[in-house]
Amino acid sequence: MKLWQRAKFVELKSLNGNTIKGQKIRLREKKLSDVRNDYQWQMDPELSELDAATTLDVSFSAYLLDYSSHVHHKDRHRFPLAIETLEGKHIGNCTCYDINFGKAEAQVGIMIGDKDYWGKGYGADVINTLVDHIYNNSSFSRLYLKTLDWNKRAQKCFSKCGFTQYSTLRRDGYTFLLMELKREDWEKRKSS
Numbered sequence: 476m477k478l479w480q481r482a483k484f485v486e487l488k489s490l491n492g493n494t495i496k497g498q499k500i501r502l503r504e505k506k507l508s509d510v511r512n513d514y515q516w517q518m519d520p521e522l523s524e525l526d527a528a529t530t531l532d533v534s535f536s537a538y539l540l541d542y543s544s545h546v547h548h549k550d551r552h553r554f555p556l557a558i559e560t561l562e563g564k565h566i567g568n569c570t571c572y573d574i575n576f577g578k579a580e581a582q583v584g585i586m587i588g589d590k591d592y593w594g595k596g597y598g599a600d601v602i603n604t605l606v607d608h609i610y611n612n613s614s615f616s617r618l619y620l621k622t623l624d625w626n627k628r629a630q631k632c633f634s635k636c637g638f639t640q641y642s643t644l645r646r647d648g649y650t651f652l653l654m655e656l657k658r659e660d661w662e663k664r665k666s667s
């Protein structure tokens with residue numbers, strides 16, 4: 476019997492120091508030494524704009540205080556991971572979050588902070604690797620994401636990975652495309 480067919484919901488488990496390997500990247504749990512990169516990326520107006528987020532406006536020491544409590548806090552509704560190249564360079568982050576056990580669904584998000592790695596297939600590899608890990612190791616039946624309507628690079632990346640648009644969302648003056656990849660469609664892609 477497959478994991479997702481069991482009566483009891485199978486949750487994602489901590490990686491316990493292991494990594495999830497893709498073709499060009501590997502995913503690992505967040506660690507305190509990611510703080511410099513994460514601070515720099517959250518201070519970057521271009522990255523904030525692409526994510527419809529507010530650019531950070533706090534000192535590094537204040538950020539660090541908050542960061543260490545987040546890194547050590549485990550939350551079963553949120554599964555944040557760092558993206559590394561196969562050589563071990565931290566280039567961004569991805570997350571499985573808004574986990575809804577009742578609906579067996581969750582949202583995924585990605586940010587490659589190091590712009591040298593944009594448009595070279597890293598994003599698609601991250602999404603494919605993350606989605607495969609989630610569907611292979613849990614009972615989720617649907618993964619979805621949202622992206623700004625003008626973020627064409629992100630949309631192309633997600634489409635390449637099998638996500639399709641199912642709706643739009645207007646919020647705080649932004650328009651988002653909502654995209655999803657259901658388990659059954661992921662399985663069809665895997666077997667084709």
Ligand SMILES: CC(C)(COP(=O)(O)OP(=O)(O)OC[C@H]1O[C@@H](n2cnc3c(N)ncnc32)[C@H](O)[C@@H]1OP(=O)(O)O)[C@@H](O)C(=O)NCCC(=O)NCCS
Nearest residue numbers: 525586587593594595596597598599622627628629631632
């Ligand atoms: C969005 C993001 C994850 C995509 O990862 P990536 O490694 O850059 O994407 P990929 O190279 O896998 O795929 C991008 C595709 O879009 C294409 N593309 C790039 N710019 C484009 C544009 N302006 N319009 C249309 N297509 C574009 C690329 O050619 C590529 O398609 P191809 O493989 O057929 O050539 C990454 O760029 C990123 O993190 N950007 C900053 C933050 C962000 O936008 N996050 C997403 C928030 S929802």
